[in-house]
Amino acid sequence: MKLNLKARDWHNWVSVILVVPMLLVGMTSLFIAHKQALKLNEIDLSGAVGWLPGYGRMAAPGVEIRASLTLPDGNQWVGTQAGLYRIVDGQARAVEEIGGTQVRDIVAAPWGIVAATQNGVWVLMQDGWRNARKGDVWNASLNPDGSVTVAIKDKGLLVSRDGTKWQPADEVRQTLAQLPAKMTVAERITLGKLVTDLHTGKAFFGKENMWIWIDILGVILTFLGGTGLWMWWKSQTKRRDAAHARLMQEMSHG
Amino acid sequence: MAETISLALAVLALLALCAALGLFCHGLYARRQMKRYKNQSGCHK
Numbered sequence: 075m076k077l078n079l080k081a082r083d084w085h086n087w088v089s090v091i092l093v094v095p096m097l098l099v100g101m102t103s104l105f106i107a108h109k110q111a112l113k114l115n116e117i118d119l120s121g122a123v124g125w126l127p128g129y130g131r132m133a134a135p136g137v138e139i140r141a142s143l144t145l146p147d148g149n150q151w152v153g154t155q156a157g158l159y160r161i162v163d164g165q166a167r168a169v170e171e172i173g174g175t176q177v178r179d180i181v182a183a184p185w186g187i188v189a190a191t192q193n194g195v196w197v198l199m200q201d202g203w204r205n206a207r208k209g210d211v212w213n214a215s216l217n218p219d220g221s222v223t224v225a226i227k228d229k230g231l232l233v234s235r236d237g238t239k240w241q242p243a244d245e246v247r248q249t250l251a252q253l254p255a256k257m258t259v260a261e262r263i264t265l266g267k268l269v270t271d272l273h274t275g276k277a278f279f280g281k282e283n284m285w286i287w288i289d290i291l292g293v294i295l296t297f298l299g300g301t302g303l304w305m306w307w308k309s310q311t312k313r314r315d316a317a318h319a320r321l322m323q324e325m326s327h328g
Numbered sequence: 329m330a331e332t333i334s335l336a337l338a339v340l341a342l343l344a345l346c347a348a349l350g351l352f353c354h355g356l357y358a359r360r361q362m363k364r365y366k367n368q369s370g371c372h373k
Binding site for chain 2: 090093094097098101102105111112113114116117299300303304306307310311313314317318320321324
């Protein structure tokens with residue numbers, strides 16, 4: 075088989091072969107840019123995506139430990155990458171309500187146990203576990219007065235004395251806001267972070283508006299992929315039709 | 329509401345990807361047919 079590919083042929087064939095992954099990347103980037111607005115992390119598809127090779131290992135119970143709490147009675151709670159477990163007499167029992175969610179912190183308050191998870195603040199009270207606050211919770215800490223403070227992404231600190239009512243800890247925010255600009259600790263920009271921020275557009279548009287960069291590039295990638303595929307398909311069918319017409323013509327002329 | 333819109337958009341994107349995959353496969357098929365017609369055409373010359 076003779077293989078004589080010119081630059082144009084290389085360009086054509088590589089782009090044709092990669093057009094579907096290219097469209098996939100373009101479209102998914104648009105979804106990622108608006109992940110919060112579309113509440114994508116609240117749509118559970120665990121049961122539907124198990125066939126994907128990348129989720130084969132993730133289908134097994136998560137064992138990557140993220141947090142731990144030992145109670146005076148010896149019982150232990152363990153938070154993992156994918157759920158919360160209670161260990162009693164050497165047996166681990168999963169908490170169904172928090173299954174599949176990353177548990178980052180566990181705190182024992184006088185009124186119940188608080189778990190800081192990726193999908194909110196969960197509180198164990200007399201009637202079982204319930205989601206007290208939604209959000210991406212970084213951590214939880216017990217205060218000397220028995221209240222619990224949680225840090226939630228984009229919302230700041232919230233404090234509760236009973237697990238039911240959560241009040242913003244505005245005094246901390248105000249204290250930090252009073253800091254002179256010189257006193258605030260600047261974010262450390264490493265080469266790794268710069269490369270990531272150039273890629274995501276954060277370096278140009280900032281965290282709040284980097285969706286603009288992603289949207290522009292995602293739409294262009296999808297548009298170029300779609301139009302490229304369409305032009306290739308048209309050229310192939312046109313050439314086929316021309317070859318067919320030529321064959322018919324030859325056959326009719328004997 | 330946001331979840332419904334997200335799912336609808338995801339289904340639309342999936343359909344678009346399936347259409348792209350279909351177009352890709354049909355393009356390859358058309359190419360194969362073209363080669364066959366060209367071969368047959370060669371036999372008739």
